[in-house]
Amino acid sequence: MTRWLAISNRTNWEIARKKNVWGVPQRSKKTIERVKPGDTVLIYVSQQKVDDKLLPSAVTGAFEVVSEPFEERTKVFVAPEHMGEEIFPYRIKLKPVAIFDPPVEFKPLIPRLKFITNKTMWTGHIRQAMRVIPEEDYQRLMSSNK
Template sequence: MTYWIASTNRTNWEIVRQKNIWGIPKRNVNIHSRVKPKDHLLIFTSQQKEGDNLLPSAITASYEITQCMIDDTPLFTAPAQMGDEFFPYRFKLKPIKIFKESLEFKPLIPDLQFITNKNMWTGHLRVAMREIPEEDYSFIMQKGDS
């Protein structure tokens, strides 16, 4: 089993939550080919301004991947810099845990192995999906229970 963290915005997080589907861009075909059913996926939402509030970066949920597929049907909202990307490499998901309160990400950074540059940590999450150590996954899940 492999553990992954997926980076998204809050708009696409709502689509993931409602549809139990995650999608990545065409350029990430190499990642899609490495993902297998039974892998686990954490959802990371980036910091976002909402009105006068600044919502922090957070972990919102954990899923088990149940199926890998390709689907050209528009579903996700692409950031402006990605043009008409529709995230065709998709994964059907089964919820493991949807956090009642999103787990703020910044306080976790000192204890995460996959974040090797603690000062420039956002660079580690500028990809649609990346593999993380099982220890990091377990640590985040434990923090989500507290």
């Protein structure tokens, strides 16, 4: 079983949570093809300014993968402005394991996360749609939800 961190924004997080599906852009096809049923996906959302409040980067939930990757071209997700008409066609079906309410703030955990090797330029470690994280990091993020 592989542990994945899926990188998103709050809009697409809500879509994934409601529809129990995760999608990646065309350029991430090879990554999602490595995902298998039984794997676990933690969803990370980047920081976002809403009105005059800054919502921190956070992990919002954990899901079990319950399908093989598949291609679906129905527009479900909202593409960030810089991605143009991207529809995130490569998808997996999910089953909720835990919804973090409140979300687990990410930045305070950076010093203890193994997959982030550059602690000062840490955003470089989350610039793709999905990445494998070590079991130790998965457990640390899950236990931070309590």
